[in-house]
Amino acid sequence: MRIVLLGPPASGKGTQGRAIASRLGLNYLSTGALLREAIETRCDLGLAAEPILARGGYLPDALMEPILGEWLDRHDSKNGWVLDGFPRSLGQAHYLDQWLSKRAKKIDLAIALVAPYEKLVSRIRSRVECPDCRWSGKTDELVLGNCPVCGGAAKSRQDDDEENFKNRHTEYVAYTLPVIDHYREAGCLFSVPATESRDAISSNILAHIESIS
Numbered sequence: 001m002r003i004v005l006l007g008p009p010a011s012g013k014g015t016q017g018r019a020i021a022s023r024l025g026l027n028y029l030s031t032g033a034l035l036r037e038a039i040e041t042r043c044d045l046g047l048a049a050e051p052i053l054a055r056g057g058y059l060p061d062a063l064m065e066p067i068l069g070e071w072l073d074r075h076d077s078k079n080g081w082v083l084d085g086f087p088r089s090l091g092q093a094h095y096l097d098q099w100l101s102k103r104a105k106k107i108d109l110a111i112a113l114v115a116p117y118e119k120l121v122s123r124i125r126s127r128v129e130c131p132d133c134r135w136s137g138k139t140d141e142l143v144l145g146n147c148p149v150c151g152g153a154a155k156s157r158q159d160d161d162e163e164n165f166k167n168r169h170t171e172y173v174a175y176t177l178p179v180i181d182h183y184r185e186a187g188c189l190f191s192v193p194a195t196e197s198r199d200a201i202s203s204n205i206l207a208h209i210e211s212i213s
């Protein structure tokens, strides 16, 4: 099964993507994680991506498409995959369609996580991470203001400042909403409210996958 996962920043794409991939035995690509790693290793891609991601921007299609093509060449196994963070624009969606149609394959399912802006902002405001043990969670899980696991000084994730979030959301509306329409027209879209608990969202998605398999 070949699945693309769409949704605004802080809608829980990473959590759901990993859950679906592990449940169904699919390969999983998070372009966000791949780029964060590229930035840490200071490779050419990382150096190009860093200033753009720092202001909450989208990377240009010309940069993202070869990265995806290379990943697909290595991971397009019989079981399939889940893509989180690609396609983010119509151009990227067309690139993916072409890559697949050249190999007589297609997308089986596009999942769109849907949440109102205010809900996403409040999620961003309450999201904290521990720099010592990498625990992440919400402010109301802190113990006397510190990490509940190791007692470290937990704080907001660096990419979670509100200005950055606002920019990412604006990019999402401009470039990714048309991608959702693209898959709706192709007849493979499944929209899920992303305001429920993570387990409820997962069950909802897995039940739909079962119904179309």
Ligand SMILES: [Zn+2]
Binding pocket: 130, 131, 132, 133, 134, 135, 147, 148, 149, 150, 151, 152
């Ligand atoms: Zn900790």
